Amino acid sequence: MDKLRNLTPLQLQTSVKKCIEAYKLAVDFLVSELPFASNAYLPYNLQLTLLVEFFMICPHPSIHQRDTLKKWFWHTSFSAFFRASNYTLLRGALVQVREFANNKVNVLEIDKNINYQNFVNDTFSLNKASSKSFILLLAKHCPKSILDGSSIDIYKALSIKNQYEFHHIFPKNFLKQLGTYKTQPKQYSC
Incomplete structure (x- = not known):
């Protein structure tokens, strides 16, 4: 300063x-x-x-x-x-x-490993970095509509963060049938 x-x-x-x-x-x-x-x-x-x-x-x-x-x-x-x-x-x-x-080093070292177990078991919430990373990872793989197989326009789908649309990723009734729906539904942001 x-x-x-x-x-x-x-x-x-x-x-x-x-x-x-x-x-x-x-x-x-x-x-x-x-x-x-x-x-x-x-x-x-x-x-x-x-x-x-x-x-x-x-x-x-x-x-x-x-x-x-x-x-x-x-x-x-x-x-x-x-x-x-x-x-x-x-x-x-x-x-x-x-x-x-400045080309003084050839790589960007990151001295923290990815803990896949923590990532997979983390709860989904739109205000969490892990959930945002997961959404971006899904979007990177050119998702298709389950209705007709057409490509999903990720820029349109992700242009405005809409917490009500993420129930498609974690549908409550399906999770309840599997017995994985937690007692705190806000953990799934659905």
Whole structure:
């Protein structure tokens, strides 16, 4: 923050424009490379922050960098990497993203494994990062309508977060028949 105070108005204006362009590139990356239709499905806000930082440094990434960013996004989403973020974790992630953007490192290391058992057994709720990750994973695989087999327009289906539509993923009556419907229906957000 102190560095900003020493900038001239022209320097500040230039920095703001560069940040806006980086933000647009980050959003474009999410929409074109991942099944994003709404920021409501972003598992962690820090993912967008770090993508903006990357695109501020590297507005024209290589194919390798784009592929690495996609892997990084999915790994940080499913491992809950940013769930309990602290200064040390954030600082390390920022340094790593900057080094990656400047081609000083070839990979983005994530020192947290994906715990598949926790993910599978987690309760579904639209305000949870794990549920948002699950929705994006389903959307990535080009879902089809069970009625007629036609492709589902994920951008239309996910453009507005609608908690009432997710009963199709976890239908209450079906879950009750299986004996898996919990006594707290809000855990399924249906």
